[in-house]
Amino acid sequence: MPPSQPLLFDRGFYLGPLFRQAADRHGAVPVTLDRPLDVHPGLGLDLTYPLLAALVDDLAGRLWEAGVRPSEHVVVHKSDNLDIVLLACAVSHIGAVPVLLSPGLQGPVVGRLLQRLNEPWLITDRAKLTGPLKDIEVAGLVRRTLSVDDAPAAVPLDKYAGAPLHAPVRLHPREPALITHSSGTTGDPKLAVHCANTMWNRLVPQKAMGWPTRGETAALHLSFVHSRFYHLLGVLLHFGSPLLFITDPEPAAAGPLLARHRPGIVETHPNTFVLWEELADAPGAPLARVRSYSSTFDAIHPRTVQRLLGASNRRSPWLMQLYGQSETGPVAFQWYTRRSAARADGRRVGIGIPGFTGVRIADNGGRRARPGTAGRIEARTRGRILTYLGAQKQYDRQLDGHWWQMGDMGYRNRWGALYLIDREIDQIDAVHSNLEIEDMLMSRLGELREVVIVPGADREPVPVVCLRREEPLDLRRWREATADLPAMADPRQWRFEDLPMTSTWKVKRVEITRMLTGSATVTADSAGGA
Known part of the structure; x- marks a missing residue:
């Protein structure tokens, strides 16, 4: 990545004028809510x-x-x-x-x-x-x-x-301008300090990615406290997109809204996209006009990508996946079309953003790893936060010069594409990649809403499964689906609502391990599995 330039250093993305600038530029563009504003409920659901x-x-x-x-x-x-x-x-x-x-x-x-x-x-x-x-x-x-x-x-x-x-x-563009928090999947969240300049450096490449769908109606179900939301909002307001904000993602509530407004852009969390697979053939064809899906926060299952793209009647719809975290913003991106989704590798999360981010794999000694060799994923980006508030030493520990340790394990192929294996803290010796096996199971068992593989009391792989409509797991189908996979403990069936999650519906795997090892939990057999 080229070195920072003074011109870029002085630029800033400020939240205060977002709506005023959009109103002055585009006029009375409609904004639709699914619940009234708490600060002014009398305004109703149809705003501008x-x-x-x-x-x-x-x-x-x-x-x-x-x-x-x-x-x-x-x-x-x-x-x-x-x-x-x-x-x-x-x-x-x-x-x-x-x-x-x-x-x-x-x-x-x-x-x-x-x-x-x-x-x-x-x-x-x-x-x-x-x-x-x-x-x-x-x-x-x-x-x-x-x-x-x-x-x-x-x-x-x-x-x-x-x-x-x-x-x-x-x-000033380098003064603190926004504080968000990390997901807190391994403990108390950290407070991430953003400035207008680093936010601008995240916004510019995302504007370029948003150019092909400029002005299309956008439907969003995202965490309002995550920095990703504000960059997406900046892109959509810049291009004058009509907006539909969804706070209730349940298909019974979201489906009719999507069918009525027929968005061309849809973005939500990966686990919500899994839920919205049900909308692929729902009454009113709520996803029929989607040209672009966008997913961030976590990797998305290939099965979900295929179903979403198959639900669109647009000639060439796509799904864009962004890989990054609160501390860095997006550092890599991946595009899926109907053709590429059919042979997608869910572990591939794309390439760095030219001119803005670089990605490398480091071995245990901190040296750059050879292509195909697994190691720590590190990123260099102009969009990195200033610090963790009150935790500067913790922030410094994640830096290797200008390279930020993402906390993930992965590798790059000879052409530079990045593949995600697992979070470092989630790795299990008996399994090459928990995420890869989860992708396989989601593709083989269409009834699954979620499957998470976590280490048990003896570090054995324990699959925790959630089914659509809370149906019991068919153990015969489970055994067939896992016959060629590494040995795992008996599956534990939980309700999806009982999974500990972050505000972006990211599963807290460490917390699940604590729950499994700290108390008895029923297996699929005792939960009524066939």
């Missing part, structure tokens, strides 16, 4: 770019009137809804730093993160303060608590209704 821009301006004025000032940390932790995004943009508008904490975090985890932030502002709601946070001494951890509703022990944002609009405040 200019209306959302006005809401951001209004919320920014209220926050300034409440006392929020530039560079201060403002935590947004509330029930899942699009107003998380509007609040983040409003905080950014006045030069403060939005800190986005997932609605799915447990109360004690939120408490520890608030403590790490050293008396931030908190924007929340009644559901959080009377629910997960009820036993947390929030008042002693934050400067002040603001609420989008009538939550107890909080100042309602409505108190500042009618506050004068405030002029935008723009921080």
Whole structure:
């Protein structure tokens, strides 16, 4: 990757003006929700770019009137809804730093993160303060608590209704501009500090990738607290796409919405795409007009790619997979078409982004590994975060010069394509790649909604399976599907809802191992498997 240039160093992607710039550029483009905004429920479900821009301006004025000032940390932790995004943009508008904490975090985890932030502002709601946070001494951890509703022990944002609009405040491109958190799959999440410059360096290549579908209606079911959401939003608003935001991904709820709006762009989490396989032949053909699917956060199963692309009636639909993490943004990409999906290797996650990212494989000594040789995946990117807040040593440990250790094992072929094997922490000696076997099982057993292979008490591979409609696992079919695979323990059948997951529906494998080794869990035989 070429060295950084001063011109690139000075560029910035700022959240505050996102909706206002889009409204000025494209006018009254429609934005559709599946539930009303908590900050203004009376507006209903059918909104526009200019209306959302006005809401951001209004919320920014209220926050300034409440006392929020530039560079201060403002935590947004509330029930899942699009107003998380509007609040983040409003905080950014006045030069403060939005800190986005997932609605799915447990109360004690939120408490520890608030403590790490050293008396931030908190924007929340009644559901959080009377629910997960009820036993947390929030008042002693934050400067002040603001609420989008009538939550107890909080100042309602409505108190500042009618506050004068405030002029935008723009921080230096290398100052902290956004704080998100890591997935927390192995413990408490880390707080990732982004700046406008590194965010701009992630945005530019994604704009180039979005050019072929510019202006198409986009349907999104994504975590509103993940940095990926804001870059995707930046691309879609830049090109003037009508937007459909989905908070309830269940096919019974999402299917009719998709059928009515017939999007040309669909992005969600890989596990949601597995769920939406049911929509491939659903009434109203909800996926028939999709030209481009996009998947990030985790690798996607080949079976799912094939079903999604097969559901589209467009002449040449594709699915784009991005490989990366919160700390780096996307560092590699892979395109699938109907033809390539039929012979896809789910472990191939693509190539680096020319001019913006580089990828290498390092051996145990930190040297570059030969093609085909497995090792640690490392990335060099202009989009890397500034630091982990309050954990600089942990951040430094993941750096080898300018190379960032992704925490994954993989290899590159002779043409430079990157293949993912497993997370380092998830590897099992008896299995070459848990992810590869999971792909095989998902392709062989269409009834599976999820399969996760984790180490058991004696480091033996234990498959945990979830079936569609909670049907019992057919053990005869299971034995046929696994006959040529490495020996594994008996399958454990769980409900999908019981799997510990992150806000992006990424399975917490380490937590599953703790659950398996810490308590007895039924096998498929005792759960009624045939």
